[in-house]
Amino acid sequence: MARVALVLTMVGGLAGCGGGSPFAPEKVAVTPTAPTAAETPSLSLDPNVSSHSKFAWDPARSLTMNAVTYDSVSDKLVINNLPFDGPEGIYDNVLTFANGAKAYKSRSTETTGQMPHYAVFVSTVAMQATSAAGANWLGYGNSGANVNRTGFRLPAGGEYIYVGKYAATRVFDGRTGLELVTGDLRLIVDVLDFDPKAGVQGDIAGRIFNRTRVFSVLPVALNRFSSTTATQGRALPDVILAEVGFSTTEGSFDNGTAESYAPDTTAWESGTYSGILGGTSGEQIGGYTVITGTADVQSVRYQVQNYTLAGVNGVASGLDSISQTQLQDMLNAGETLPSVLLAPPLPTDAVATTSSFVDLQLRTDYTAREIGVFVGTQVPTTP
Template structure:
């Protein structure tokens, strides 16, 4: 199953026609308290660096004229911008790019002194923009956007990162509740094996702006989650011995944990997320665990966010771990 470029994706990319940079500073992510950011400010966040080679992406830029995608601070990703993937060029309305080119022409870089061929890693990128725009310092910008970059060429999770931002401020309601819905797309890489997969799904997030006493309440779920090979073929996700269904094509839903402190006054959200799977005896166990993070934008009209979730891959009898990094933009 190959997913064609949708009309929504064409509109999404056209919104960034001036090629404005999606740039992040070198320093680690800051919090509201030490950044001075408030409800009226744009906010930019990137993955923190960790022992799994995550958080090395510091800037990306989309060029609408060439439909290309440039990434900074990633080793051995070629000497040209990332190109739109051949055939499998979008997923759930979000654009897909790779660093080695449609025919592998960029899979090597030449040593300028000797002409020796240096093999490059195959990095993949997902890029998403809001359907809405806003003006910041006189320039028209997407209200929010995200980018995820990973590679499956390591036998660990490998170098990569994610970035997400809100342009302009936010007006958080003082009361009432709201529900947001939209699309999700992710990249899956492995620890203990090589290769790369994609995921897609639907997202629903509800916010109670009156509770809790100190912070607003939030719940969310990523559902209808499906897994694809790097070329776009849909895959079974739970393994041949799973008691639920040995041909299961839908992964368990990811549920955001409800609790205080999830929504900050500047519109940022963060918390933990997990999924469960059924056991042969009828019980359940935790299948995936991780975190979600995001930013509410505009007049509380949309949320951009990232989910990072880890699990032991049941298809390989516990020998391989998988990390899924997904992005979403949801609207009221």
């Protein structure tokens, strides 16, 4: 989507222009310390200039992050080209997830860093991967991802399994707020098949599973989808990573199809994944996903009872106490819907004739974009 513009009002608020604006962002008063920064690329310059580093770079879709550095001593990230995340682009570690991935938040003062940004970071000895996004855009806002490696050598010919961790930033178009997501990764890699064609020989496929929303920045008060209930802890469907060829010369793969499906098997999210192999013997793999789709899908099963009373037919439904419209409003507000709605008690002297359950699947009226990163390590081969 197009980049979202901002207009500062004279009354100290923030008003929308061009599709989105941050309202009342939370702030942490921290005095930033400027890192030693090299010259960074301009917005018009594609940062994908090295086979050892790959960015999700597409300014037309507001994928603008073009440089990232991790400081292991102070456990900080320095990220470039995300507006309103502070003039130095410094992100401090605020959380470590159960799967070992880490979360970071941008610094702010009274006059800088007015848009809170969050980043997730996963790493191994030979690989680092970062995703970052702003929390209070009404549209997707500016974001990005990067994966980089210390070096690369192709694994010996054969088939391999890689397992690892996944983390993501998830933002919305049609409401504010942000979610951080974690999960697990399993990839299979065949080094020698298919036969070489245009520099591509190997094949990759896999899945991201145990995908869960583990941290939420709620929609701000002025948003019509404002809610006091977070989405934290709610599961998301597995992401299927369809097969994609990779260059055995550079250990690089691009634009494989990534998809997820709702419980009724209809499409939920779709997008692409890209990445690189790394390590002294190709024992590591890392990459990023960019997927968009419905922000949330939930199912409700409600009971329907038919009855007769004094010769007159009647119906009692689980939707008598809460309407489908009310359920839709709850879903749009980020709330968890009841899984089962029982019909109310029948009137006195009524005789039940039939009882059944109906499955109702609801989807939010707005969409989400999840930018995830993953790093995996090769499982030792068995004889």
